[in-house]
Amino acid sequence: MLGNAWALPSLKEVWTSFLAYAVELLGAFRAQGAAQETSDEELAKRMHDGDDAAFEQLYGRYFDKIYAFVLRRVGHAATAEDLVSDIFMKAFAHRRTFVWKTSFSAWIYRIATNRITDHYRTKKPTEELVEERHDQPANIPGAPQEADRKMIGIELEAVLEKLGERERMAVTMKFYGECDNAEIAQALNCTPNNAGVILHRALKKCEQHAGERLKSYVGT
Numbered sequence: 001m002l003g004n005a006w007a008l009p010s011l012k013e014v015w016t017s018f019l020a021y022a023v024e025l026l027g028a029f030r031a032q033g034a035a036q037e038t039s040d041e042e043l044a045k046r047m048h049d050g051d052d053a054a055f056e057q058l059y060g061r062y063f064d065k066i067y068a069f070v071l072r073r074v075g076h077a078a079t080a081e082d083l084v085s086d087i088f089m090k091a092f093a094h095r096r097t098f099v100w101k102t103s104f105s106a107w108i109y110r111i112a113t114n115r116i117t118d119h120y121r122t123k124k125p126t127e128e129l130v131e132e133r134h135d136q137p138a139n140i141p142g143a144p145q146e147a148d149r150k151m152i153g154i155e156l157e158a159v160l161e162k163l164g165e166r167e168r169m170a171v172t173m174k175f176y177g178e179c180d181n182a183e184i185a186q187a188l189n190c191t192p193n194n195a196g197v198i199l200h201r202a203l204k205k206c207e208q209h210a211g212e213r214l215k216s217y218v219g220t
Contacts, residue, residue: 038057040061040103040104041104044098048098063084070112160206168202
């Protein structure tokens with residue numbers, strides 16, 4: 001009886017206990033890592049206080065998103081690279097004036113949206129087409145269609161310019177940034193339902209302002 005009471009645990013029991021401990025330890029490490037990930041809000045506050053390393057972290061988090069967003073808007077890699085450089089340079093120049101009212105996401109997307117709008121305002125359609133021809137020789141089949149799509153893009157930008165800032169951000173984040181309503185809501189500082197309402201209203205306005213060529217292109 002006494003010997004059975006003090007019997008050593010079996011190898012299976014030892015291994016099971018070890019696995020349970022390992023799983024528990026791994027979960028603790030993951031939780032600790034998640035807790036240590038600094039929020040955008042904390043990084044933005046540190047950036048505002050002069051911590052350039054905080055800005056570098058935010059730059060790393062948002063560069064790919066903003067680059068993809070800009071590239072889909074302008075359709076030209078070299079132009080997108082120049083614009084993204086301008087966007088983050090402007091953000092860096094104004095980092096000390098940033099105040100956390102909505103989110104860093106809203107701030108950087110707003111800078112990006114305004115920079116792209118300025119790009120289309122100051123660049124003539126003929127300049128866009130000449131730039132495109134440098135990248136794509138005219139003798140390549142399909143080049144006229146590329147030029148036509150470029151003109152469609154310029155017309156679309158003209159329509160977007162007629163929207164309010166929040167509506168323009170909603171449309172561009174949805175269709176160029178491929179953001180869902182929750183991400184748009186974060187940028188606009190509203191609920192996802194309200195973001196959906198803003199987006200629906202903006203698309204109705206786009207339909208009203210679109211020309212026949214733009215409508216026919218979108219409808220195809």
